[in-house]
Amino acid sequence: MSALLELRGVRAAYDRITVLHGVDLTVGPGQVVALLGPNGAGKTTTLKVAAGIHPASSGRLVLGGRDVTGAAPRDLARAGLCLIPEGRGVFPNLSVRDNLLMMTFTGRAREEIEEIAFTRFPVLAKRAGQTAGTLSGGEQQMLALARGLATDPAVLLLDELSMGLAPLVVARLYEQVAEIAASGVAVLVVEQFAAAVLGIADHAAVLVRGRIERQGSPDDGLRAELSSLYLGSA
Ligand code: ATP
Numbered sequence: 355m356s357a358l359l360e361l362r363g364v365r366a367a368y369d370r371i372t373v374l375h376g377v378d379l380t381v382g383p384g385q386v387v388a389l390l391g392p393n394g395a396g397k398t399t400t401l402k403v404a405a406g407i408h409p410a411s412s413g414r415l416v417l418g419g420r421d422v423t424g425a426a427p428r429d430l431a432r433a434g435l436c437l438i439p440e441g442r443g444v445f446p447n448l449s450v451r452d453n454l455l456m457m458t459f460t461g462r463a464r465e466e467i468e469e470i471a472f473t474r475f476p477v478l479a480k481r482a483g484q485t486a487g488t489l490s491g492g493e494q495q496m497l498a499l500a501r502g503l504a505t506d507p508a509v510l511l512l513d514e515l516s517m518g519l520a521p522l523v524v525a526r527l528y529e530q531v532a533e534i535a536a537s538g539v540a541v542l543v544v545e546q547f548a549a550a551v552l553g554i555a556d557h558a559a560v561l562v563r564g565r566i567e568r569q570g571s572p573d574d575g576l577r578a579e580l581s582s583l584y585l586g587s588a
Contacts, residue, residue, distance in 0.1 A: 364413035434508030446487025457504035471500035
């Protein structure tokens with residue numbers, strides 16, 4: 355399986371403080387990769403580098419086999435990369451329908467965008483006229499995912515999907531994420547707390563202080579290491 359997204363030896367810094375010390379990650383089509391680790395480990399920074407929002411100080415970013423190191427976020431988005439940031443990135447004062455309508459900038463027709471959104475997330479159809487800020491947290495996350503899907507992404511980057519949501523809601527969202535991946539999308543998910551995403555992840559990497567300490571299938575060894583990490587940092 356050829357990789358859709360690859361980070362090779364990525365280092366990144368804020369001012370002169372290095373926070374990523376050579377991160378290697380690969381996500382293939384149809385694959386869910388979980389990037390886990392404690393607060394401040396550099397997970398969000400990794401996604402920012404992958405989306406071109408924050409520069410790598412060294413290392414390479416490869417998208418669909420093409421070296422795109424240093425490319426602008428807009429160009430990466432055009433090449434099929436979609437970041438759904440922490441905090442969901444929906445417009446709270448606009449209705450669900452208008453949040454979706456804005457995605458017609460991609461060139462897709464409104465009807466098509468709504469069909470994609472409402473087929474995957476039927477509850478959004480019921481809430482179409484409601485302002486996004488009045489949706490439940492889980493529904494807002496669905497709307498953010500639906501907006502992302504409107505871009506027809508090849509690679510989806512998700513930051514802390516579970517933030518502030520009840521475990522059952524998170525489990526349902528991750529079922530949807532698994533289905534999105536099954537349609538061929540490469541999905542890189544950042545989570546601080548692992549349990550929710552490990553159920554659907556094909557591969558997991560544990561980031562600690564800017565270094566990947568372990569990566570592999572989300573097996574018992576990895577789970578044990580994660581629990582000792584979080585107990586140790588509590
Ligand atoms: P969290 O789960 O708390 O968001 P994280 O693993 O996503 O953590 P990052 O947000 O990537 O971690 O942060 C990694 C390190 O970089 C932290 O020490 C953080 O304080 C620092 N950092 C992040 N953003 C900035 C910034 N804009 N300017 C300076 N330092 C930053």
